[in-house]
Amino acid sequence: MRVKVACVGGGPAGLYLSILLKRQDPSHDITVYERDPEGSTYGWGVTYWRALLDRLHEQDPESARALGAASVRWREGVAHVGDRTTRHSGDEGHGIGRHRLLEILSARARELGVRLEYEREITAAELPSDADLVVAADGVGSDLRTRHAAHFGTRLTAGRNRYLWLGTTKAFDAFTFAFVETAHGWIWCYGYGYGPDRGTCVVECAPGTWTGLGLDRASEPEGRALLEKLFAGVLDGHPLLQSPGGSPWQTFRTLTNRTWHHGNLVLLGDAAHTTHYSIGAGTTLALEDAIALATALREHAVIPQALARYERERTAALLPVQSAARYSAQWYEDLPRYIHLPPERMFALLGQRHSPLLPHVPPQLYYRLDRAAGQLEPLRRFKRWLGPRVARTVHARTVSSGD
Structure with a gap:
């Protein structure tokens, strides 16, 4: 018809x-x-x-x-937490x-x-x-x-946190997370490549960090310059870019x-x-x-x-x-709960952030339970009973972000 x-x-x-x-x-x-x-x-x-x-x-x-x-394309995710780094393989992004x-x-x-x-x-x-x-x-x-x-x-x-969507001339070779501690709290970015000389960099922080760093009052060039300084370790000297008429910080x-x-x-x-x-x-x-x-x-x-x-x-x-x-989103809003774990454990829980069980269990206990559940069928059943796992199509995105 x-x-x-x-x-x-x-x-x-x-x-x-x-x-x-x-x-x-x-x-x-x-x-x-x-x-x-x-x-x-x-x-x-x-x-x-x-x-x-x-x-x-x-x-x-x-x-x-x-x-x-x-x-x-990429197959790895890398997390930088201060001066610590961990890298994991994942699905093809x-x-x-x-x-x-x-x-x-x-x-x-x-x-x-x-x-x-x-x-x-x-x-x-x-x-x-x-x-x-x-x-x-x-x-x-x-x-x-x-x-x-x-x-x-x-x-x-x-949502609660503030975020800003930026570009960069840095072509990330893996899906990259970078967490930086400041005097006003943590600020972090998600970085991924989309061309031979281009990448996306999404910056996020809690409201108190945003105002404490003066990002609520800074001009657009001033704000970018501060972010370039904070994330210099992953940008490798590359600038951050704002699209013409680009969106300001938002929730x-x-x-x-x-x-x-x-x-x-x-x-x-x-x-x-x-x-x-x-x-x-x-x-x-x-x-x-x-x-x-x-x-x-x-x-x-x-x-x-x-x-x-x-x-x-x-x-x-x-x-x-x-x-x-x-x-x-809640995982990132509760970042202080996870950020001081050893980097490999923090990154493992970053990959588990979709779980409805995670916010209600001490992070170290959840990590040990999740590791054990991967080896023993009774514990796998116990974990399923405590809280349903996310559908497979979502679980495949455990080391990624950005759309």
């Missing part, structure tokens, strides 16, 4: 959905509206994992090959620049016949009246969702919705949900949303039935991820 689709938002979720729908039926009439100029985007690099790339190859091999070729990701997806969408209209802001009052399906892929601040916030049951919860907002569709309007990606950046799942979840929605529309000729199936499937899939994200 030919459908007319208006997708508001030209990020990864909206573009990938348009690609999949056109592959399913070239007769679909699909327009993606993006309020910003083409080629302008926020952020630096995004991360994803081998399992996602394998799934993208199943959906659209051409764009998957292009994404894989444009990505850098991938990093790609957000600009490059959008270039690949937009080029593929155009090739398949999708209309892309940039610098075109569509509000709830301006939606095409003849669209069979309207997709709100316009981010966490979605105007389309806000208009029906009561129906969607939208809830935004702010992470966790977004949830009770339902994801209203009439012929459906939420996608960050318009539907957010998960804390420390689990590195944002881009992956957006693309998985697109896959699930395209599949539901292919298998159900009646749009309301398709949207209901999409909502059931994705809300169920998100439950363990959202739980993991909450506990991961």
